[in-house]
Amino acid sequence: MKFQEIVEKLGFLVTEHSLSTDKDNNPDIIGVAAVSEAQEKQLSYIEGPKFAAMVSKTAASALILPRDQGLQQEATGKGIAWLATPEPRLTFAHAIKLFYQPFQPTPGIHETAVIDPSVTLGKDVYIGPHVIIQQGVKIGDNACIQGNVVIYPEVTIGDRTLLHANCTIHERAQIGKDCVIHSGAVIGAEGFGFVPTREGWFKMEQSGYVILEDGVEIGCNSAIDRPAVGTTRIGRNTKMDNLVHIAHNCQIGENCVMASQVGLAGGVTLGKRVILAGQVGIANQAKIGDGAIATAQTGIPSDVAPGEIVSSSPAVPNKLYLKASAIYKKLPEMYQTLKRLQKKLEE
Incomplete structure (x- = not known):
């Protein structure tokens, strides 16, 4: 399926997309994958700053991005088609359904x-x-x-x-x-x-x-x-x-x-x-x-x-x-300090 078709089917969640400025970058998409594993002709997503660096590393042909102009420009510069949404993970969940339907037996x-x-x-x-x-x-x-x-x-x-x-x-x-x-x-x-x-x-x-x-x-x-x-x-x-x-x-x-x-x-x-x-x-x-x-x-x-x-x-x-967990890590050190203080008091 063409990227444009994905944009149209997910339009109720999409606020911006790369086709508005580059109509020629309309790749065929044959499936979905995690951003770290995605290959050519696959769609993935980026959610939050933790995964932002993956835009420059992924081999995906298309990405679902947050409404972040910096990430959008980076994807465009790398030749990756993209769509932007306030909820990338939710949009990706809808995208999966475009490529996969659970087994449904005949009645x-x-x-x-x-x-x-x-x-x-x-x-x-x-x-x-x-x-x-x-x-x-x-x-x-x-x-x-x-x-x-x-x-x-x-x-x-x-x-x-x-x-x-x-x-x-x-x-x-x-x-x-x-x-x-x-x-x-x-x-x-x-x-x-x-x-x-x-x-x-x-x-x-x-x-x-x-x-x-x-x-x-x-x-x-x-x-x-x-x-x-x-x-x-x-x-x-x-x-x-x-x-x-x-x-x-x-x-x-x-x-x-x-x-x-x-x-x-x-x-x-x-x-x-x-x-x-x-x-x-x-x-x-x-x-x-x-x-x-x-x-x-x-x-x-x-x-x-x-x-x-x-x-x-x-x-x-x-x-x-x-707070207690942070203190817990220091208990051995605190215990040694307490022993030294007790020893001084006993002298």
Whole structure:
């Protein structure tokens, strides 16, 4: 595809482009790549000053640039076609879709699928090999159920939702439209509920269910547990990485993001747009306010205010953590100084 066609298709994000001053520099673009790996006939992007030096080093034929005249002039001088945008990374994400579309099987039901007669199927549904769908399940239009998926009774799955191979959806779970559940994920399994007695642990049956609102994505081998009563809810457009655990009764707001190995104990509440980096752990019943951020490996024992950034375990404000970290590096030196002072005092 010609660079001009890319500019036209991404026009809703583009503010300026090199074709306005050099119509002849309209290269063929056959794919996309990282700026450090891009070759001739490939498109890449530059975001922020950290990667600005790559304009002079890249072999890409075209670049998505920030609105920076210096970078634009440098690209022009090197003969690189460019387009400018306030959000280069977002624009690059749209550009990838011009060259790549995920595999989409032809609608149909594989002969090895086992489907209860009471199941309701929407239009143009795909159901792959060895899928098991139990009684009372409702599946929306254009849903895609890949091989070896197991869907327990009374589950609802919305339009255009994709269940990747080998994921499991337990009873009564409600999955919205345009969701993606990756391989190995388990939605709606029993929460961890046991009551201590003199004889041991008495199992509390988990009679609740899980709700995933529209646009939720769940990574590989993640688990979202149902509660004893009530619901575990994941808000609209929330995204989870691989190996995330959400315990019973958690209430997750919309547009949250959780990186790998995040673990939420029972009854945790996240507001909207919360970001949890890798290996964050949150204790029972803690409430995390809108827009809060927890950096990697933070242990959160109690509530976090809206917009606050926390780090370390137990969690403290990120600015305090950075100061403490700077001091921590100096502890051996400080210890030696303290020993010398003690020795002088003893003399």
